[in-house]
Amino acid sequence: MLSNILKLVKKEVMLEWRQKTALGTIFIYVLGTTFLIYLIFQGNITIPTWIALFWIIALFTTVNAVSKSFIKDANEQFYYLRSVATPLEIIFSKIIYNALLISVLALVIYAVMILFFNENISDKGLFLLTIILGSIGFSNLFTLLSAITARTQNFVLLAILGFPIILPLLLLIVKMSELSNFAIQDKDIYMNLGAIGLLDVITLILSVVLFPYIWRD
Amino acid sequence: MKNWWKYLCILLLFYTVIMGFKGSIPELNILEESIRNLYFHVPMWFAMMTLMLVSVVYSIRYLSKQKIEDDIKAAAFAKVGFLFGFLGILTGAVWARATWGAWWVFQEVKLNGAAAALLVYAAYFILRGSFDDEEKKARFSAVYSIFAFVMFMVLINVIPRISNSSLHPGNGGNPGFNSYDLDSNLRLVFYPAVLGWILLSVWIATLLIRVEKIFRKKHGLDLEESLILPVINSSKNNKVENTDYIDFEEIK
Numbered sequence: 001m002l003s004n005i006l007k008l009v010k011k012e013v014m015l016e017w018r019q020k021t022a023l024g025t026i027f028i029y030v031l032g033t034t035f036l037i038y039l040i041f042q043g044n045i046t047i048p049t050w051i052a053l054f055w056i057i058a059l060f061t062t063v064n065a066v067s068k069s070f071i072k073d074a075n076e077q078f079y080y081l082r083s084v085a086t087p088l089e090i091i092f093s094k095i096i097y098n099a100l101l102i103s104v105l106a107l108v109i110y111a112v113m114i115l116f117f118n119e120n121i122s123d124k125g126l127f128l129l130t131i132i133l134g135s136i137g138f139s140n141l142f143t144l145l146s147a148i149t150a151r152t153q154n155f156v157l158l159a160i161l162g163f164p165i166i167l168p169l170l171l172l173i174v175k176m177s178e179l180s181n182f183a184i185q186d187k188d189i190y191m192n193l194g195a196i197g198l199l200d201v202i203t204l205i206l207s208v209v210l211f212p213y214i215w216r217d
Numbered sequence: 218m219k220n221w222w223k224y225l226c227i228l229l230l231f232y233t234v235i236m237g238f239k240g241s242i243p244e245l246n247i248l249e250e251s252i253r254n255l256y257f258h259v260p261m262w263f264a265m266m267t268l269m270l271v272s273v274v275y276s277i278r279y280l281s282k283q284k285i286e287d288d289i290k291a292a293a294f295a296k297v298g299f300l301f302g303f304l305g306i307l308t309g310a311v312w313a314r315a316t317w318g319a320w321w322v323f324q325e326v327k328l329n330g331a332a333a334a335l336l337v338y339a340a341y342f343i344l345r346g347s348f349d350d351e352e353k354k355a356r357f358s359a360v361y362s363i364f365a366f367v368m369f370m371v372l373i374n375v376i377p378r379i380s381n382s383s384l385h386p387g388n389g390g391n392p393g394f395n396s397y398d399l400d401s402n403l404r405l406v407f408y409p410a411v412l413g414w415i416l417l418s419v420w421i422a423t424l425l426i427r428v429e430k431i432f433r434k435k436h437g438l439d440l441e442e443s444l445i446l447p448v449i450n451s452s453k454n455n456k457v458e459n460t461d462y463i464d465f466e467e468i469k
């Protein structure tokens with residue numbers, strides 16, 4: 001199972017690498033959005049606004065990047081994949097790949113945000129950890145939802161389905177980002193990290209349990 | 218008496234409305250007469266939560282048994298749950314205007330949780346509308362509803378504890394209603410009101426289910442078996458299996 005998952009992840013990476021336009025699209029999207037926000041706010045924002053903008057950009061980028069993750073498997077490839085891999089292998093490989101993709105995109109957003117706005121988080125290590133944990137949660141949730149929406153012709157559906165149920169995770173991540181800038185007690189940090197970790201586990205379990213019901217025709 | 222609970226529902230609601238408007242209430246600052254909304258606003262949420270729970274139970278049942286009837290029930294309960302959630306927000310907004318001074322208060326996690334719940338429901342209905350194939354519609358919306366239900370439970374149970382900002386009684390340092398309720402007059406109306414509104418919501422849902430079933434019967438749609446899944450899942454009904462499988466392949 002493990003070697004199969006690795007092979008599938010490798011396949012995803014290779015496919016993405018071959019279609020450089022798709023990858024380029026999403027990077028330009030990140031650059032463009034951040035630049036737009038830089039101009040709208042006239043280059044001058046406080047840390048809480050910085051954090052809010054960072055996660056808004058990250059959320060919209062995630063939706064755009066993940067929405068196509070099952071589209072290319074929707075037709076003939078679907079039958080091929082079904083015959084060579086179990087649903088569990090598919091969902092794990094997609095989640096791992098999407099988590100990698102979202103993490104990389106979030107790091108790019110972080111770099112671009114630092115480039116445009118001088119504001120920065122004081123505890124960078126903790127903020128990076130938040131980004132990684134947040135990306136994993138985003139990936140768990142949006143991978144499953146994109147498997148649902150790939151079967152419809154409604155492309156806004158992923159955002160509609162995702163936004164209300166990403167809310168608990170998003171609120172925790174924003175809170176955690178603020179704590180990584182300024183925390184009064186260490187206890188708060190551990191509690192929030194624990195809550196985010198727990199949510200990551202819950203979303204992962206839900207995705208893995210429910211995916212086999214989607215991965216049929 | 219098969220429908221005893223419907224009579225009970227009518228009785229309880231008459232009692233709620235009469236006692237709600239005419240019954241005695243304790244003298245309270247700020248709240249004053251608006252405390253009567255307790256019999257209408259709070260039971261809406263009880264009813265909505267009950268219906269959400271029933272709906273998600275039917276969704277789980279659909280995934281395990283693939284009977285289209287379960288999907289019809291899940292959808293009907295979700296629809297009525299949405300209605301009651303909407304009524305809960307309306308009655309809550311009126312009450313908030315009278316006591317807190319605004320229709321919508323930002324520093325209020327419960328309001329935001331309620332709005333998120335309605336958004337989830339709305340997304341659920343749009344998802345259902347996006348499929349032509351009935352079996353797919355049932356399956357995918359069941360998956361979404363289970364996922365959303367768990368996340369919603371996390372939202373309303375975990376986040377208020379962390380943000381700790383609520384104006385509702387019993388939250389964020391505010392006294393609960395128990396402390397207002399010295400002569401327990403409120404309770405005598407409140408508990409029957411909760412039961413009455415829940416019964417009414419279930420009643421409406423059963424009516425919706427009946428309408429849907431009659432509609433399907435009239436158009437000759439089968440209730441027992443879903444269209445495609447028996448091929449993969451069960452070998453109970455060979456006849457359905459074969460014909461459906463051939464049809465499906467021809468379409469492809």
